[in-house]
Amino acid sequence: MNWNLEKYMNLYRHEEVFEERFSLLMRALQYAGEPEEKATVFVEMIAFFFVSEDLQKVDELLAFLEDNNFFLQNVCYYRGLIEDDKGNLDGAEELYYKAIDQDENFNKPYFALGFLYDRKGDFEKALFYYKEYSDMLGEKGLEDPTVYNDIGSIYIDMGYLEDAKVYLDKSLANDPNFFRALYNMGLYYYKKGDNENALAYYERTIDAEPFFMNSYLNISAIYIADERYDEAIEVLTRGINKNPSPDLLYNRACSYAKTYLYDRALDDLKRAYHYDKDIFKYAIKDKDFEAMDLRGIFEGGNDDIY
Template sequence: MAEERKQLNNQAAVRLWLVLTLAILIVVVVLVVGIRYLSSGALRDEIPRVPELGRAELTVKQQIIETDAFARQHPRSAEALGKLGMVYQSDGFLEEAGVAYHLAQRLAPRDYRWPYYLSLLEIANGRNEAALAFLEKTTDLNPDYPHAWARLGELYYRNNNKEKAEECFRKTLKLESDHPQAILGMARLAGDAGNWQQAADMLEAALKKNPHFGPAHDYLAICYGKLGKDKEKRRHEGLGADAGFQMPDPLVHDLYDLSASPSILITQAQIAKTSGDLTRAEKLFRRAVELAPDSMDTHFALAKFLMSPGVVNRTRMLDARQHLERAVELDPSYLNARHAFASVEDSLGHTLRAREEWQHIIDAEPDHAQALMSLGQIYYRRGDYRKAYDYYQRALAVPPDTAFSLGQPEMAYHHFAVLCISMNRVDEALAAFNKAEEENPRYTQAYMDHAHFLKDLRRNNDAIAVYRKGIEADSDNSELNLALGNFLIKLRMYEQARNPLANAVRLAPDDVRAVTALGYAELKSGAVTSAVTHLKQATEIDPDYYLAHFHLANAYLALGKTDLAAASFEVVLQLQPGFVPARQALQKLHKSPPDDKSQQDSAESSATGGG
């Protein structure tokens, strides 16, 4: 009996323990849920209120409202709050973005993205000290992100802490050896130490990969000014302001990929295009069209991109035509879109439709210089030089500071010069060439055609002067140096030809034409050993370039190496069986009589300077 009572008591104690334990668990759960609810409520209250969106684009309004609602449903999600910050920042609401990033950082203190984005906001607001602190935190959390180190180095440099700046730039370059901002930073440090040539060399190398990196052009102009190299200084002055290069930064790309603002997307697409990232540029332009399919601006911007050099092909031209046609439908009064549409139609061979569009533009705006010039080109192609001349004259008479003036006047003057040549208006042609070169001193084709015209007039000294004028304006132009060298060879001025040809080879070491021409000029001026070196180099660059083998054979002959000469002549005839000078030379070496073709072009007249 006592044993039964004891068991009952034990069972009751167990039940009581279970009840108490369950009660405690319930209390704990309630407390935890309550605390989380209260803290979520507190966090929800800290989420920035949606700002006044009255003037914002409709797509921006929708995106902000939806992202804000999601963040309020998940107030303890760092991703949700961080995305809200990114949406605000990408759409231009910087204050709200900062609040959201701070909340995301509090919830995910080990995520390097949020202090990085906060640093960008602080930089945009001019608060460099705060930005510096956030970048320090970013590099602590992720020491392998080069763009954070580059931005940190830039801020230290601005604060005149050059030791820390150099440390950051070196860490950047260790992670990414050709990082443009870090190279610029190191170049500035070199310049500050008086090492201007070292700074210039670093920036020249950087510009070979990133030719649109504006700050590098600006600082190079300073470097060359300090070095007393006025020609090089002038070459870089002004390029920085027009370059528009932006440092490629994956986190910044992630940011603007979220933007729902067509205007911001177009701006970012144009930056990407200028920076050489054509794939990203096209993606952003197309996203702008998707977001605003009834906007003339988005269709026009995408079409202009599709027609730009380095992008355009027939498929993209047809795509551009569709977008331009839509742009004209949306705003028939926008004459620039109509002009672009007419240009595409003309390029696709639809000349009648293009002419109608350009005539419509001129009816609406008689001083639309580009439409006038385009009509002139149509009549020039048809051989109606009189009408072409009249339209060109009208286009060139439009004042340069008006809304519809010529965008590239150097090309217009160039076309006018070519037309004047066809009409035998010699003085007008020469004046137009000079005007084209004045408008754009680096416009290569104008110098080329100008010099060629002077050669046709047998004004050889004037032609040489034009080539030299072009080289003076653009000393890094290999084509002009090569053209001058070849012309001097044609005049049998071999010694004078060597300098421009050596420059051409320096600027384009893999151009077989330049290397061959230099070797030939050296051969004819008596520098046979150097000629052999360059001509062998030419045959290595392009083993199928027969003139290089021919000149090399003659160089071997000049050295008395008849076996090597014969072998090179054999190669020439394998590549070009009908090349008479090689056959004649080989027959002479073998002491066999020349055939009936021996009276054809001599070696001198057939092979001068690599074509």
Template sequence: MEEEFEFGFTEDPKFSVERYEEMIRNHDQYFFDAQAFENIIDYYIEKNDPPKALQVVEYARNQHPFAAVFLIKQAQLLMVTNRASDAFEALDKAAMLEASDPDIYIIRGNLYESMERYSEALENYEKALQLADDTDEVLLHMAYVHQNMGEYEQAVVYLKRCLEQNMENQDALYELAFCYDVLDNQEESVQFYQQYIDNEPYSYAAWYNLGNAFTKLGLFEKAIDAYDYAILIKDSFASAYFNKGNALVNLEKYAEAIEVYRQTFEYEQPNADTYCAIGECYEKLEQMDEARAFYKKSVKMDSKLADAWFGIGVTLDFEERYFEALHFYKKALDLDLSNADYWFAIADAEYKLGHVEEAEKAYEKVVELNPVDVDAWLDYSSILYEQEKLAEAIEVMTQAIKNNPDAAELYYRMVAYLFAQGDYNEALNQLELALATDPEKHYILFDYLPQLQKNKVIIDIISRYTR
């Protein structure tokens, strides 16, 4: 007959685990009280070993057949090992033993949520809300479900309730910022975080989210103040340094931004995005060697970061090394084929290398991807004009104006082309439109065709609008 030892709640968890492992080694049968079993199961869960934890659950259920807690633990473990139907079965058995345990409904809600059966998930979370003492995590889950259903207004309601329960729920703070983002409601976001900070002035997450909301409203000075408070409360908060750097870039304070970006390295491993951001600051300061060095560090860490490859190209372009620049622009383009900025840079470099046909094709791509890029339309038509393809240049301008009816520079350029083609009546019509759109920009016309400064008809029309 096997000897049975009993181990109770007096020992520490480590002792329970050692005793349990000894029992398995000896193929023996020791008795553990429920709390000891819970400790052993939690130990294996923390070690990320669900199969071992499930094995302990079996022993626990044999020794404590009426304890719902082990069926609940079992369901949890079955869920993480993707055995949903077994998990549901375990929860049904647990509910028969102890129907008022909120964990039953939380786990069942999690299961339905993972299966995208959202209304059933919400039903279970509602039940859990009525039974649980701490409800902030349940409310957070309900917010997630509403987000998944695309009901962001509703998600905001639950996130606010969650934060009323637990002001320090960081996930809820970040999710709330995300929902306001999707709803494009930064004003309300600012209002919420300011109120929140009145109650919780030391919440670094609230200051950080307030900074992000200000950034999205283009209030960069205020954003920097908010990030500074977040950093003051938690000086190792790398994301706050990074976003402060971005705000400084928006204020064109590039040297300060570099310093702030570098501070992130004290608290987290350098990463490709930060190297790329520093490279861009040096590029704006026209310190191209430093810029290139940081862009190279960036692609070394992440060869798929298109912006860094592009940045290397920009530094070479600046040094009039167009052939080399083109190589890097194309590497960036391979990673992001629909990036209009990359196509624009390629078009410009091809043109400077005298590859007119390639430049034309690239400009065509730019205006197709970004039809509101006025400069691209002007450059594209300019190439055609230089090749004396006047009709094509005028056609391109017609398309450009259709897409940008308020851009006066397009009308003035159109006037120049129409004059060059000898289509004087239409040219004068377009000139009236140009002047009506923006009379101050009439110098564009003379930049292109200086001889028109001597044309009395044109001077008279212009003076009517510029008096």
């Protein structure tokens, strides 16, 4: 690789500003003479355009690599990601395996397979590929808080709580503000029956990512179970101010109804209904709203509904 090309590629890899990264890639491409050198830049461009969701550009660059027989492991991997995004998990799975066949030391498809099997509910395979990916990083002296968290999350789902904590601790040791690991640590403590620590970690999750609604929902669930409805309403209100999702609105409506604030409960149900018409199906069966004439309000296209 010529010196100028190498310089700009190194600058690109260490640049954190998204817009500047593309500019550096274009500078690198100016110095890429041989097809092999262009292919090196194109691999990074594919990653850039994939994150930017410009799949047409991704496809054009993949076609160049494929036609010239360069970096076929990357071709298979990114085509797998595209199929994954379409919901074609079987097609994605096949392409990820092809990427590994092209280069068994290429670590990205191992993580992709772990994530795929995690979504399929095949936890044993998911753990295998996540750990393979983690081990491959470890051989290079690298760690990834995301994969530690994902392993911990699977162990929680499997009921292996102490195994989960080992990996969640590793994740947070690498990134103390990684909100998914903080959230899962809250879930760990909740399942252990330690609501005090669960609440503390859910609050830390909110500090790290205030738009993640599950944190507010889980805190409110603990308060509601203890009949601490005012505190549940407060935390749900905080969440609604960030992200007025139907789930948050519905749960606050439940808390209002439990404290006989039926007008406020109805206001929240109307707002939730505006976002999700299926809310009505759940609300008319919910014991929290038995004292309210929901059927008369929600049926027949009532003009009072937002």
